Amino acid sequence: MSKKNVDLKPKNLNFSLRRTMAIAFRTMNQFRRDRRTIALMSIVPIVIMLIFGLAFSGEVRNVPVIIDNQDVLYTNPFPPISLHLGPNITDNLVADDGVDVTFGNYDQGIDSVELGDVYAAVLIPANFSELVVRMLTGENVTIQLYVYIDATKPTIRASVMSTIYDALDSAVGDRGIKLVQILAHDGAEFTGLDVGIPSVIAFVIIFLLVIVGTITVTREKIQGTQDRLYSTPLRSSERLLGYVIGLLLIAILMISLTLIFGVLVFGVKVHGNVFLLIFAALIFGIAHVFLAVFLSNFAQNELQAIQFAPLTALPSMALGGMLVPIVSLPVWLQPLSYVVPLTYGINLFEGIMLKGWGFKELWVDFTVVAGMCLLFFILAVVTVRNRMRD
């Protein structure tokens, strides 16, 4: 080599598209090798679009209500007017698919509303037609129709009220008849936040515990500590329980913060027993820690692990009644709601926080959540065992 001096202005100091593209291709290559991430990335948006699209496409319809029509035929001597308006109103309601009418006794209807079996009980008083006639003859009377209604779902409440109003309007016309709303659950009136908080708690438990849980377990897998623990006296059940207790402490902190923030800053009221609420949050949390341990079997790295959270949480959001009440989902989609854990979480938290329910009213949901705990526990234990045999 004769030339010893280096080139003082090498060309490769300029901005190079080639280098930029080297980085770009390397970044893409990482994904090309990680097939599971690609699969998740292509599936997640489709699943979410599908479910959300369908969830929002439904309208509030077939809301169960009980109607007690006590109205009787009234015949006025002079001027001779004969009216029986009650059946007209009920016929209109039956014809409207916004509500699903059952005829029954008003007092029993109230009980059904309190138990969450129906959303409203409507009473058409015995002297309804009489009062309308007296109004037509120029008397100054107040005519009332009573609606005992569940206010925990504002969209349903609004829809039911407008359906009743329409039925009344087309039967009697606009005559200033008062619809008296009596709110269920001790007359609790809810602001948007009150109604939202229970679902938010349930959602946060699912979302964060699944993220934190899968990542914790997956990280152990990556660090190799998981394999190492197989050659210690540690039992699978001890490992699993250890994960659960550790993650639950985090969950308790998280739930407490959500509650305290809601109560102190936004003035949310807890109508039911606070300890029952904590208990519900705990078993709901335990179920999801088990689920997280189970799901982490299917993640090879943290990138994959983190995607299980939206994959479980977002469909739950759409199907579990968080964004759209279950009754307003398309009918064929509704059965799926009963597969989604969030449904039961929302039932529990809404029941305790908004409706002041106790174990008596919520035992079905408690049982389902306990069953989920057992199912996810078995799945988690079985998969932890199987991994050793690979």
Added chain:
Amino acid sequence: MAIESEYVIETQDLVKIYKTGKVKAVDGLNLKIKKGEIYALIGANGSGKTTSLNMISGALFPTSGNIRVLGYNVPKHRRIISNYIGIAPQDYSIFYDLSLEENVRFFSRIYGMTKAEFEPRFNELLNILRLEEKRKALAKNLSGGMKRRTSIACALIHNPRIVFFDEATVGIDPVLRTFFWKYFHSLKEDGITLVITSHVMDEAERADRIGLMRGGKLIAEGTPSELRNKHNADSIEEIFIKLSEGVIIDE
């Protein structure tokens, strides 16, 4: 109690086929390791050393074959024998977000040690492994050699009778390597059995006995001098290359 045998580790026709691949990672391994010896399992990367160790320690289920450790069947009695074995895996297997002390304490708890049992033993290990100054340091901030020593401390905290060092002396500086081998010999004096894997052939010269592995099988076994004499070679590396003639080794 199991029958006392000259051998603390015995494997018979051990085979492992991973579900994910069709390759036999271990293909009929027959190992006999005596109490209190330093046994070096030598082989190229991918020859089945780590897979064998994982099966012997009970972390991995064999596809077929028998394993006895201290007279107990593994994996059937893996939880019993786990108290007597310590493992320093190739990839350290320590928690990077914990401090050195927290790591070792964690493993001591897994082995059911009390605080009173842990403290003196931990201090002893810190002293021997020269880690005193780093006890509060986060594992992720330790150098490679220190991570290795932390991993060894985790493996030894419960006073095991058999210790597996998987590639423990690979990739560390010569000073530390010499230190390690001195330490291994001192463990041997205490009656501890050591199984050391390595793909660095010359390491093996310092062991009592050597097993050469290839394709999941033992292809030669003996003391370093026995092997040199038998194969008429100056070094273990030479023997290995002779025996591997015509075979392309993985990596």
